[in-house]
Amino acid sequence: MNIRTQCLDIETLRELSLFCFYIPEKNEWREFEISKWNNQLYAFVKYCELLSPEEWLVTFNGVNFDHQVITWLLSNYEKWVELSPLEITAKIANYATELIDRQNYNLPPQYREWQLFHKQIDVFKINHLDNENRRSSLKWCEFSMNWWSVEEMPIHHSKEGLTLSEIEEVKSYCRNDVLATWELFKWTIGECDHPEYKGRNKVQDRMDFTTETGMECMNWSDVKIGEEWNKKDYLRLSKRKESDIYPKRVKQYFGMKYKQFFPRTVEFITPKVKEFVYKLGETFILNKKQDFKLQLGNNTVTLGRGGIHSCEGPRMLLSDEEYVYIQTDIGSQYPNAYLKYGLFPSHLGKAANEMARHKIERRLHDKEMFKKTKEPKYKSLSELGKYALNGGLYGKLRQRGSFLEDPICQLKITMGCQLEILMITEALIEAGHNVISLNTDGFDTLVERKRLNEFYSLCKEYEKKIGNDKLGNFEYTNFKWIVQTSVNDYLAEKEDGELKKKGDFSTDVEIHKNKSRRIVPLALEAYYTTGEKPENFLPRPQTLSAFVLGVKATKHYHYETFDRKTGEREEYKRLVRYYVSING
Numbered sequence: 078m079n080i081r082t083q084c085l086d087i088e089t090l091r092e093l094s095l096f097c098f099y100i101p102e103k104n105e106w107r108e109f110e111i112s113k114w115n116n117q118l119y120a121f122v123k124y125c126e127l128l129s130p131e132e133w134l135v136t137f138n139g140v141n142f143d144h145q146v147i148t149w150l151l152s153n154y155e156k157w158v159e160l161s162p163l164e165i166t167a168k169i170a171n172y173a174t175e176l177i178d179r180q181n182y183n184l185p186p187q188y189r190e191w192q193l194f195h196k197q198i199d200v201f202k203i204n205h206l207d208n209e210n211r212r213s214s215l216k217w218c219e220f221s222m223n224w225w226s227v228e229e230m231p232i233h234h235s236k237e238g239l240t241l242s243e244i245e246e247v248k249s250y251c252r253n254d255v256l257a258t259w260e261l262f263k264w265t266i267g268e269c270d271h272p273e274y275k276g277r278n279k280v281q282d283r284m285d286f287t288t289e290t291g292m293e294c295m296n297w298s299d300v301k302i303g304e305e306w307n308k309k310d311y312l313r314l315s316k317r318k319e320s321d322i323y324p325k326r327v328k329q330y331f332g333m334k335y336k337q338f339f340p341r342t343v344e345f346i347t348p349k350v351k352e353f354v355y356k357l358g359e360t361f362i363l364n365k366k367q368d369f370k371l372q373l374g375n376n377t378v379t380l381g382r383g384g385i386h387s388c389e390g391p392r393m394l395l396s397d398e399e400y401v402y403i404q405t406d407i408g409s410q411y412p413n414a415y416l417k418y419g420l421f422p423s424h425l426g427k428a429a430n431e432m433a434r435h436k437i438e439r440r441l442h443d444k445e446m447f448k449k450t451k452e453p454k455y456k457s458l459s460e461l462g463k464y465a466l467n468g469g470l471y472g473k474l475r476q477r478g479s480f481l482e483d484p485i486c487q488l489k490i491t492m493g494c495q496l497e498i499l500m501i502t503e504a505l506i507e508a509g510h511n512v513i514s515l516n517t518d519g520f521d522t523l524v525e526r527k528r529l530n531e532f533y534s535l536c537k538e539y540e541k542k543i544g545n546d547k548l549g550n551f552e553y554t555n556f557k558w559i560v561q562t563s564v565n566d567y568l569a570e571k572e573d574g575e576l577k578k579k580g581d582f583s584t585d586v587e588i589h590k591n592k593s594r595r596i597v598p599l600a601l602e603a604y605y606t607t608g609e610k611p612e613n614f615l616p617r618p619q620t621l622s623a624f625v626l627g628v629k630a631t632k633h634y635h636y637e638t639f640d641r642k643t644g645e646r647e648e649y650k651r652l653v654r655y656y657v658s659i660n661g
Contacts, residue, residue: 094110096121112166113239125194128195139201140186222264229652307469328423336359343497368380384516418493508531625654
């Protein structure tokens with residue numbers, strides 16, 4: 078990817094406004110200060126006016142903060158001719174505070190993205206770190222990236238009487254944030270060693286998508302791109318206006334019976350399972366968590382509104398000369414269920430189901446074209462198509478405010494998919510196969526090698542029975558062994574030697590997750606792959622970051638230490654990193 082960039086961060090103290098630019102290709106800085114010591118307002122304005130239209134400004138939360146402040150400043154600075162530097166910094170600080178207050182109340186900022194003074198790449202938004210369940214500060218990202226210096230703001234924003242040395246402290250802090258933002262940008266374009274990000278260029282994906290569809294989406298998350306792409310296709314198919322497609326009243330499923338959400342494609346064999354499903358179907362849906370347990374073969378299985386899963390405990394299973402461990406995944410299970418059940422949000426009509434069919438066909442086409450041509454744009458479009466069908470379709474059915482919102486439609490998919498898995502695994506168990514695990518999108522089986530053809534034949538039969546013979550085919554992975562603590566926490570080695578890691582055994586996690594105690598899954602991996610015991614692995618040279626733990630407080634809470642002997646307390650900043658030491 079060959080684009081021109083500068084990285085930007087600003088600080089808005091009561092007595093200091095700081096605008097800090099880093100130019101990576103030249104390794105140069107451009108800093109502009111407004112304080113009682115130095116007023117570079119007009120130099121800053123001139124710099125902004127001379128920015129090339131070809132350049133992108135890389136920021137962390139720039140769309141909702143940095144660019145808002147600068148756009149407002151550029152619209153108002155001509156009125157400040159008679160103001161002193163401190164009066165100007167106070168105005169800027171007040172506006173910044175108002176911006177933050179608006180965010181705290183989920184109100185939109187003053188300027189829409191297309192109104193901002195320059196085009197930007199906001200790594201906060203692209204990585205979906207503004208999502209309620211993924212929300213992460215730049216400090217947390219620094220911790221996740223093992224950034225060399227995780228710093229807290231050294232000077233309070235409201236401090237009066239700033240000295241030159243204090244201003245230099247703020248400048249040093251701001252430069253560190255700029256460099257950390259640039260590092261996160263490199264992760265965002267796949268220029269890192271982290272397996273979750275390496276080689277995946279989210280910026281190029283968005284450029285390719287814009288070229289293909291005409292939709293400006295640089296600072297949208299993958300899921301938002303999927304939803305907006307679905308919306309565009311739906312509007313084209315339905316010929317409706319966007320203002321007319323949002324639900325006026327959202328009907329909930331509470332008080333309805335579960336059987337109203339069962340698909341017609343499921344039927345069961347044994348009296349035990351039939352009775353269980355009948356009782357489940359006759360149960361009224363309550364506005365609280367409801368789980369339903371069933372003993373299926375050697376598994377305790379739980380069904381609920383979140384999906385199906387078995388409840389196995391710690392264990393290790395191996396393939397051998399007699400048995401092979403096979404994990405069966407149902408491909409594109411939820412989007413395919415939406416399509417094959419003929420579902421659509423009630424306020425949108427059948428065009429919303431047709432929209433999904435078009436998206437599935439488009440994704441299959443893009444995958445095939447990438448195989449043939451190896452053109453990166455097809456890989457980008459295929460990847461974003463996946464998000465359009467999962468988070469941008471199924472996920473939005475239960476999201477308040479989405480044009481797709483329809484909890485009833487969403488529950489029909491969830492219930493249908495888990496009952497299909499229950500039906501398939503019951504048939505396998507009745508045929509004498511050892512099903513050892515069930516999850517939301519598949520099941521695991523220890524299959525006798527001499528009965529492999531029979532296993533695949535039975536799966537094929539049910540693949541067709543549930544309507545997945547054309548789309549949503551079963552995908553099989555053979556493992557040499559698997560070790561697990563629960564259904565979603567395991568380490569397994571595939572037949573080709575590749576490792577699959579989930580949950581507690583993951584050695585590398587996405588940036589918004591907590592990578593604390595990384596030494597534990599590293600030691601477990603070494604033990605199960607090479608036989609090296611933890612007491613031998615741990616003394617080997619390790620990075621301190623592998624031992625570090627991180628915790629973050631919300632804005633209403635803090636962490637503190639308490640010395641029982643002296644009674645002294647020490648309060649810490651919101652992000653705390655620590656490690657256990659025999660020396661205290």
